[in-house]
Amino acid sequence: MTRAAGPEQRSTSPLAQLSRQLNSACTAAVQPLELAAILEAEGLTDSLAQQRYGEVSVFSCAERLYGMVPYRAPGMPVVRAAPRPLPVRSLLRGGLYLLPALWSPALLALAPAADVFHGAGLGLLSASLFGWGWMQGVAYVGFTGLAFAPAVAALRLRRAGMAAAALGGGLAFALAAALGQDPTLVTLAALSVSVYLAAATALLVLGQEVTLLTASLPALLWLGVTRVWPGAADLSWAALPLPPVPAITLLLAVGGPLLAAWEATRHAGLAGAVQGSWRPVPWTQAGLHCVYGWLCAAAMSLVFLLPLSGLSPDAAGLTGLSWSLAPLVLTLGFMEFSTARVHRNLRLQAQRPDPIGRIVWGALGQVGAGAGRYLALLAGTYLAAGGVTAALSMTALPVPLLAGHLLMALSLLLSSLLNNFGLLPRVLIAWTVAVGVQLGALFLTGPETAYLLGAGAAAVSLSLLTVLAVRDVRHLM
Numbered sequence: 432m433t434r435a436a437g438p439e440q441r442s443t444s445p446l447a448q449l450s451r452q453l454n455s456a457c458t459a460a461v462q463p464l465e466l467a468a469i470l471e472a473e474g475l476t477d478s479l480a481q482q483r484y485g486e487v488s489v490f491s492c493a494e495r496l497y498g499m500v501p502y503r504a505p506g507m508p509v510v511r512a513a514p515r516p517l518p519v520r521s522l523l524r525g526g527l528y529l530l531p532a533l534w535s536p537a538l539l540a541l542a543p544a545a546d547v548f549h550g551a552g553l554g555l556l557s558a559s560l561f562g563w564g565w566m567q568g569v570a571y572v573g574f575t576g577l578a579f580a581p582a583v584a585a586l587r588l589r590r591a592g593m594a595a596a597a598l599g600g601g602l603a604f605a606l607a608a609a610l611g612q613d614p615t616l617v618t619l620a621a622l623s624v625s626v627y628l629a630a631a632t633a634l635l636v637l638g639q640e641v642t643l644l645t646a647s648l649p650a651l652l653w654l655g656v657t658r659v660w661p662g663a664a665d666l667s668w669a670a671l672p673l674p675p676v677p678a679i680t681l682l683l684a685v686g687g688p689l690l691a692a693w694e695a696t697r698h699a700g701l702a703g704a705v706q707g708s709w710r711p712v713p714w715t716q717a718g719l720h721c722v723y724g725w726l727c728a729a730a731m732s733l734v735f736l737l738p739l740s741g742l743s744p745d746a747a748g749l750t751g752l753s754w755s756l757a758p759l760v761l762t763l764g765f766m767e768f769s770t771a772r773v774h775r776n777l778r779l780q781a782q783r784p785d786p787i788g789r790i791v792w793g794a795l796g797q798v799g800a801g802a803g804r805y806l807a808l809l810a811g812t813y814l815a816a817g818g819v820t821a822a823l824s825m826t827a828l829p830v831p832l833l834a835g836h837l838l839m840a841l842s843l844l845l846s847s848l849l850n851n852f853g854l855l856p857r858v859l860i861a862w863t864v865a866v867g868v869q870l871g872a873l874f875l876t877g878p879e880t881a882y883l884l885g886a887g888a889a890a891v892s893l894s895l896l897t898v899l900a901v902r903d904v905r906h907l908m
Contacts (some may be wrong), residue, residue: 446484446492450500457500462787467493468905523640525764527647529757531627534650535559537680538620549612554620556736557603560728562625565595566632567724568717573636575713581637585696587712588636592629592692599625627685630692637695646691650684719855726862727846730869730885731756731839734878755828758812759836766805766840770847773801781907794901802844809840831879838886845893852906857896865889 486492569591576584603621607614634643735753776797869885
């Protein structure tokens with residue numbers, strides 16, 4: 432073995448130098464697979480392993496490192512970290528996701544129509560359905576910017592948010608023209624929702640949940656005033672081109688978050704431009720996240736929006752039960768927190784000095800426990816909602832619909848975890864199958880059963896993907 436001259440007498444072998452560069456990983460590794468995952472993450476390929484280190488593959492190189500560097504246990508035994516306290520912001524995010532449902536019905540009052548698929552209702556539905564996808568892509572672009580600097584993220588959020596809002600408005604205009612409806616009214620409604628979603632996405636990505644809530648308070652207070660004091664709607668607002676209550680509601684609900692988001696991204700000026708101008712924007716991945724958002728939105732809401740009476744004699748639609756999505760949306764913040772905690776526990780599990788089989792089984796247990804906690808919370812939320820509906824003599828939630836919501840929640844949690852593993856393309860295939868199953872079932876059965884079948888297809892396929900992903904311990908690192 433070649434050694435360098437001098438007091439340290441260290442080997443100059445390329446593999447020995449690599450072992451010193453990865454010393455902390457080599458000494459803590461309990462199996463060669465851990466080192467193989469690190470080498471692949473560093474960009475090492477089989478051909479490079481042959482050229483640089485004389486090994487036939489990356490795994491062979493990892494095995495040599497594993498045998499070359501002795502395992503040294505850390506000073507303290509590996510223990511499971513205590514669960515972090517539930518952050519208030521996680522629960523707050525769920526409430527913020529639900530905010531548009533409180534003020535967006537004011538859009539429907541802009542122009543009375545026979546059904547919600549005309550006029551402002553068409554713009555609202557278009558922006559709501561496609562907005563989830565647009566903003567998934569905007570959020571991804573913003574989060575990748577945070578890896579460089581907050582100024583880069585702010586700059587990207589401002590530009591991508593404005594582009595997404597414009598695309599949402601343009602899509603609504605084209606849809607209205609194609610259906611022979613008033614393009615001005617449809618576009619106004621769609622732009623209102625799209626601009627709000629862009630502003631809210633920017634604030635949430637930048638971690639300013641409290642700012643978004645504060646900016647939304649005037650609109651919520653105005654809605655409360657109009658409920659308690661209906662005479663507010665009779666005041667003379669001659670200067671307003673729209674009915675007073677909807678006009679003021681839109682002005683407050685959209686204008687407040689828009690100003691807050693503009694202020695939050697204000698530092699995306701010259702400094703942000705200089706830092707971010709040369710940073711590559713992952714538009715392809717952002718597009719995939721848009722598709723992911725659209726598929727999830729379609730799977731969750733199509734049966735509540737489509738006029739199903741023309742599909743089968745017994746399908747009357749679920750528009751009156753669209754409120755049942757509220758508990759699911761309300762707990763999405765806790766779902767995000769649960770996913771982050773599961774991912775953290777998986778990393779701790781992978782560091783245990785156990786055989787690989789035990790590590791995998793422990794990891795599957797972590798996923799099951801995290802999903803169980805979230806579903807238990809969601810079931811409790813639906814139980815409370817059922818008590819409220821009974822007290823108000825509202826229609827009870829059908830069992831297939833309730834089961835579908837629980838399976839849909841499980842699917843969203845597993846999707847989030849798989850996305851963290853970098854398996855978004857497989858997730859897209861699973862959701863595409865789920866939407867296809869749901870649409871196909873609509874022609875054969877009632878909407879509640881179709882929704883359950885679609886949610887079940889998503890849950891089964893994503894569960895199988897999760898098991899396969901966890902078996903590959905590289906995803907746990």
